[in-house]
Amino acid sequence: MLDPVIDFVSQIFYQIGRGIGIVIAWILWPFVTIRRWYKRQKWLIRGPLLIIFLTLVVSYGYFIYNTQRWVGFDPEYAENYKFEDRKIAPGDLIGGEGSKTCVPSAIVEVTADLVDFNVNQNEWMPSKLLTKLGLFGLSWKRTPFLDNKAAFQLGINRAVRRTAVELVDKIARVRGTSQIDQNLQDARSDIHYDEDAWYVGSGGLQQPAPRKFRSAIKNFRKFNERMVRCEATMDARADNLLEFIDRIVGDIGSTSDLLRARMEYSDAGWFDTRADDRFWFAYGQLYAYNGIVRATHSDFGAVFSERALQRTWEKTKEQLRSALNVQPLIISNGSESAFIMPSHLATIGVYLHGVRANLVEIRDVLKR
Numbered sequence: 001m002l003d004p005v006i007d008f009v010s011q012i013f014y015q016i017g018r019g020i021g022i023v024i025a026w027i028l029w030p031f032v033t034i035r036r037w038y039k040r041q042k043w044l045i046r047g048p049l050l051i052i053f054l055t056l057v058v059s060y061g062y063f064i065y066n067t068q069r070w071v072g073f074d075p076e077y078a079e080n081y082k083f084e085d086r087k088i089a090p091g092d093l094i095g096g097e098g099s100k101t102c103v104p105s106a107i108v109e110v111t112a113d114l115v116d117f118n119v120n121q122n123e124w125m126p127s128k129l130l131t132k133l134g135l136f137g138l139s140w141k142r143t144p145f146l147d148n149k150a151a152f153q154l155g156i157n158r159a160v161r162r163t164a165v166e167l168v169d170k171i172a173r174v175r176g177t178s179q180i181d182q183n184l185q186d187a188r189s190d191i192h193y194d195e196d197a198w199y200v201g202s203g204g205l206q207q208p209a210p211r212k213f214r215s216a217i218k219n220f221r222k223f224n225e226r227m228v229r230c231e232a233t234m235d236a237r238a239d240n241l242l243e244f245i246d247r248i249v250g251d252i253g254s255t256s257d258l259l260r261a262r263m264e265y266s267d268a269g270w271f272d273t274r275a276d277d278r279f280w281f282a283y284g285q286l287y288a289y290n291g292i293v294r295a296t297h298s299d300f301g302a303v304f305s306e307r308a309l310q311r312t313w314e315k316t317k318e319q320l321r322s323a324l325n326v327q328p329l330i331i332s333n334g335s336e337s338a339f340i341m342p343s344h345l346a347t348i349g350v351y352l353h354g355v356r357a358n359l360v361e362i363r364d365v366l367k368r
Contacts, residue, residue: 031210037154054237063130072121075324078291081106083298090234092226104224106233106295107171108184108318110217110222111163113193114288118153119210120217125150126196127209142273151277155255155284157195162251163292164216170240171231171299172223181232183223188215233301238307241300248289252356255282259349270341273334282348283326286355290320293359309364316358323351333334 039048074080083106088094090105118124125131131150141147168184193212199205226232259278266272297304297313304313326347334341 021210041125066123067149072117078294083294085299089236102227102230104227106298108220108224110291111160112217114156114160115213115217117211118156126209127198129198141277147277148280151280152284155281156288157290159285163192164191166244166247170243183219187216187219236300238303238366241303245363249356249359254351254354255285256352259345263345269328270332272333275345276331279331279344279348286323309362312361319354319358
């Protein structure tokens with residue numbers, strides 16, 4: 001009685017299995033054909049081809065390994081500096097009159113460490129040759145995982161570049177009439193070098209980006225060493241803080257627009273392969289500003305106290321730290337009201353907006 005039903009179901013599964021087999025056969029056909037051709041060749045041809053094949057396998061394997069290996073990644077890294085224990089303004093003498101040791105800048109320290117995290121603790125992925133080549137011509141931006149680390153590093157670098165500009169133009173100068181500090185000027189020039197520069201470019205041989213960024217680290221740290229010897233200055237005035245906060249607000253606002261544009265362009269959920277690099281760029285930017293903004297509070301502690309900004313500051317710090325808890329395994333760019341495929345771009349965008357709103361409040365108080 002049930003035999004026709006059983007036969008019908010069996011036939012369905014047979015056809016499904018046969019279809020899967022045909023698809024797999026078509027996928028494997030080029031490899032089988034190449035293998036047969038390869039076995040017919042002499043070692044004069046097989047040897048070089050084998051070397052090329054192994055080189056590709058090792059190169060791509062090492063590349064993929066580095067894209068998934070995030071050394072030193074720690075959302076709590078800002079706590080390690082113990083900024084709350086720093087009671088003396090940068091440039092002030094440690095130990096009072098007669099001392100020859102001054103306080104270094106927390107902003108410069110964190111900025112140098114972020115660049116070190118990007119290029120020394122980790123491989124700088126945006127300038128890797130295989131990043132440029134992609135997966136046999138397919139751009140890594142079209143993949144769901146292998147461009148995440150590069151996007152994260154670029155987000156950090158964006159915040160570092162903005163900080164370097166403000167250090168040179170405002171924070172490390174007295175009233176804008178003093179000479180620009182050469183170490184910081186060199187660091188700014190180095191950190192603004194092409195992020196994807198490899199050994200060979202359109203103009204011929206060139207320095208790769210990681211080498212220039214390592215030079216920036218040295219110059220940032222030389223500046224702080226000079227501050228310790230009381231040979232460099234930092235002007236922690238309210239108007240300098242106002243301009244720095246204003247630039248950070250603009251920087252974060254630009255990233256919010258980038259997220260919004262992607263959300264309006266696509267709602268493909270987990271299948272939007274460009275959503276991940278947008279998300280991790282914003283995450284990297286927040287990761288960097290979590291340390292830089294807290295260092296700013298340390299360097300400009302007197303201004304925060306004078307303007308009664310402590311409550312707003314606490315909200316800003318909490319918002320920055322909370323944003324770094326958003327670490328989905330797979331980035332989805334679905335509808336904002338979706339249940340199955342949510343919008344992680346909207347989620348990180350909410351935190352960006354919250355951080356920006358608190359910084360705007362600090363800026364507005366400083367303007368009064």
